[in-house]
Structure formats: C-alpha cells, structure tokens
Amino acid sequence: MTTYTEKVAVVDGEFDLHVRKPASGGGPGILLIQEIFGVGDYLHAVAEDLAGLGYVVAAPDLFWRVQPGWSVAHTEESIKQSMEVAGRFDAEQGVDDLEAALAHLRELPEVSDGVGALGFCLGGTMAFLLAARAPLDAVVSYYGSRVPELLDLLDEIDAPLQLQFGGSDPYIPRDQVAAVERAVEGREGVELHVHEKGGHAFHNRKAPMFYQAEPAAAAWPLTEAFLAEHLPVSAR
DSSP: OEEEEEEEEETTEEEEEEEEEOTTSOEEEEEEEOBTTBSSHHHHHHHHHHHHTTOEEEEEOTTTTTSTTOBOOOSHHHHHHHHHHHHTOOHHHHHHHHHHHHHHHHHSTTEEEEEEEEEETHHHHHHHHHHTTSOOSEEEEESOTTGGGOGGGGGGOOSOEEEEEETTOTTSOHHHHHHHHHHHTTOTTEEEEEETTOOTTTTOTTOTTTOOHHHHHHHHHHHHHHHHHHSOOOOO
C-alpha cells in the first residue's frame, strides 16, 4: 500500500489530506473522518484496514484552523487537551472543509466507482452532517455524539447510511440512542446497529481505555458488508 499527503486548497488556506492507496492501485474512495484525537495511529490503522479491502482512503486534518497536525495518544490528559481543541473547532467550517476534501478525493486519478464517508466520534457527527449536504454513495457514522440532536437532517440524506452506537456509551445516553432508533425505524436506506455492551469509542483498538473487543468484532464486519453492498470494489 502506498501513502502520501495531498494539500486541499480552500478560500482561507489549505490543509493536509492523508491518502492511502490499496495494493491494486485504485478503487472507490472513502473520506475517513477523525476523532477529537486527530489523524493518528488509530485513523491510520483504520485507513489500512479499508485500503486492504480495496478502497482509496483519504483522512483530512479537520483541526487545521485551530491546531494543525493535531495527533495525540489516548489518555485521560489528552482527552482534556483534545476537548479543548475540539471546543475551538467550528463544525460549519468543518463541513465546508469536508466538502472540499471530498471534491479533491473524487479528482484523484486512483479513485473510481464512487465515494463514501466514514467517521468516528466527532467524525461520526461530521460524516452525518456531510451526508446531508453532499452526494455520497455510502455513509458510516460510529457513535456520533450530536447525531441524536440532528435527526431533522435525515430527510436531507439520500445516501445509504449506517449508524453504529454503543448502548452503554457515557457520552451518548441510551435514551438518546433510542431517539435515533425511533427516527430511523422503517426508513429506507438506513441501518442502525446498537451494541448494548459497547461504550464510547469501542472500536478503537489503539486505545486500551476505550477498546472493547466484543462489540468491535461485531460492528466492523457489518461495516464491511455495508460498504461492499453500496460502494463495491471492482476487480482490477
């Protein structure tokens, strides 16, 4: 697999877009959207997983305006630091940046057969917001903390959507997840998976303080199957 960094130009500057190509050299594109901890070991590990499935993966530096290149380990202290950085992040500008990153991803010569978005935590919220604004072929949102308050946007989302939550997430109370369940019930094109024993960031295998092997092992194959259905990788 090949990795490189692109620069995405916007009106008030430019930011990094970290790209990973599959061994085949190309395929559908996935915009991979960070947690509050930045584009670090975990995001790169997920990018490697996705590239292994045949996708061209691009992870933008979402915090470039407030803390360029932000990437920290997962510790109690870094949670406080990352929350402070995230508190200075403007989500509306962030969606603008994601649209620019998505357009850049579409134009990469390695990308063919559609594009999707996948985000975790903060990135799960941002993927949901992006899906309400931009055309995508598939969207996956893992434990986006603001999704329960953004349910009015569901009518604006045309792309197939997969939502993954932990049922024991201290940052997203179970009653809020239940509100999402009610909102998407019977809605065509939306999958919702609640892992009742899962806490926040249960999929993050680079963070012992969050990682839970059982819900992670249940969730990821669902995401692989969803992507294979809606953003299939063609034989090259």
